[in-house]
Amino acid sequence: MTAFRSVAVIGAGAWGTALATVAARAGRNVTLWARNAEHAARIQSTRDNPRLPGVRLASDIVVTSDLAAASRAKMLLIATPAQHLRGVVNMLASHLTTPVPIIACAKGIEHGTHRFMTDVIAEAAPRAQPAILSGPSFADDVARGLPTAVTLAARDDALASGLVQALGSPTFRPYHSTDIRGVEIGGAAKNVLAIAVGIAVGRKLGASAQAALTTRGFAELTRLGRALGARSETLTGLSGLGDLILTCSSPQSRNFALGLALGRGEQPPAGKLAEGEFTAPVLIELAASQGIEMPVSEAVASILAGRSTIDAAISGLLTRPFKAEE
Ligand SMILES: NC(=O)C1=CN([C@@H]2O[C@H](COP(=O)(O)OP(=O)(O)OC[C@H]3O[C@@H](n4cnc5c(N)ncnc54)[C@H](O)[C@@H]3O)[C@@H](O)[C@H]2O)C=CC1
Numbered sequence: 001m002t003a004f005r006s007v008a009v010i011g012a013g014a015w016g017t018a019l020a021t022v023a024a025r026a027g028r029n030v031t032l033w034a035r036n037a038e039h040a041a042r043i044q045s046t047r048d049n050p051r052l053p054g055v056r057l058a059s060d061i062v063v064t065s066d067l068a069a070a071s072r073a074k075m076l077l078i079a080t081p082a083q084h085l086r087g088v089v090n091m092l093a094s095h096l097t098t099p100v101p102i103i104a105c106a107k108g109i110e111h112g113t114h115r116f117m118t119d120v121i122a123e124a125a126p127r128a129q130p131a132i133l134s135g136p137s138f139a140d141d142v143a144r145g146l147p148t149a150v151t152l153a154a155r156d157d158a159l160a161s162g163l164v165q166a167l168g169s170p171t172f173r174p175y176h177s178t179d180i181r182g183v184e185i186g187g188a189a190k191n192v193l194a195i196a197v198g199i200a201v202g203r204k205l206g207a208s209a210q211a212a213l214t215t216r217g218f219a220e221l222t223r224l225g226r227a228l229g230a231r232s233e234t235l236t237g238l239s240g241l242g243d244l245i246l247t248c249s250s251p252q253s254r255n256f257a258l259g260l261a262l263g264r265g266e267q268p269p270a271g272k273l274a275e276g277e278f279t280a281p282v283l284i285e286l287a288a289s290q291g292i293e294m295p296v297s298e299a300v301a302s303i304l305a306g307r308s309t310i311d312a313a314i315s316g317l318l319t320r321p322f323k324a325e326e
């Protein structure tokens, strides 16, 4: 029996909608909050969200734009883009009267502050018990009930375990952890690295280069993770290596697809959120502040900012001095 009978998902994009479906499948009473009242009313009546086409929302999921009503749930999942997390949690905070778990489901690092997602939650809502959910899981796969596994971390293991019990089902398998920082780093960095790998594939550099770049990307993700106190089993787990493999190998990923288009010299897909674009500059600032080398991420940031051409960035990576593997 779970203490978390009711769940509210804040943010009715592709991921929020998929997570609402997950929670309903796990037997929770689910509210899905959309900031736009018209959008909420349309999804509530049609049971269809254009952000996640072809997925029919279970009839018992309540879709609303009433944040006060949503905030009464026993646990909250926030699935807005990373850079909008603080704004939404600021609005939520005034409705919270008791300690409540707030699970960050976005993947990124806040611009300007270098804060990870649970730090933003802790600052914006002091009553919250911050947690993070991340791992290899495309919204479409999750919503369709294809098997997926993710990591769910909270500072307190009993809380992380309780949240896993509330959301888990045979087709959505969260593993609990207390390594919040490790989970956050994997989710943020893999999006930037997926843009790099997409570019290499778009440039037709070959399957060997794809594997090499993914692996060297993992090496730099691990370096940063270690410097910030992440555990190695988290970095090699679902939210680290697992999500990196998924995102660096499939055009279903919007980050990979962005890289693919850039590599081919095409226009990036319109209206698709690729968090790596926003994470790249802040990731390399953070790495520099720690004295950590992240050459693949730096190349992505330089290309996106127009400081380097793709060919110059590739050549820069290929002519780095030979060194010991680490
Ligand atoms: N789509 C996926 O497969 C997965 C996405 N994620 C993460 O989830 C986060 C959201 O991604 P998606 O849902 O896919 O994006 P999306 O583009 O489908 O939806 C984003 C939603 O956030 C809403 N939104 C934007 N600004 C807002 C604000 N200021 N206040 C409230 N709502 C706002 C938009 O209206 C939209 O409904 C990202 O950080 C992404 O990396 C994580 C795992 C899987």
Ligand SMILES: O=C(CO)COP(=O)(O)O
Residues within 6 Å of the ligand: 107, 135, 136, 137, 138, 139, 191, 194, 243, 246, 247, 252, 253, 254, 255, 256, 273, 274, 275
């Ligand atoms: O995070 C994801 C899968 O785990 C979704 O990847 P994209 O945001 O690149 O589509």
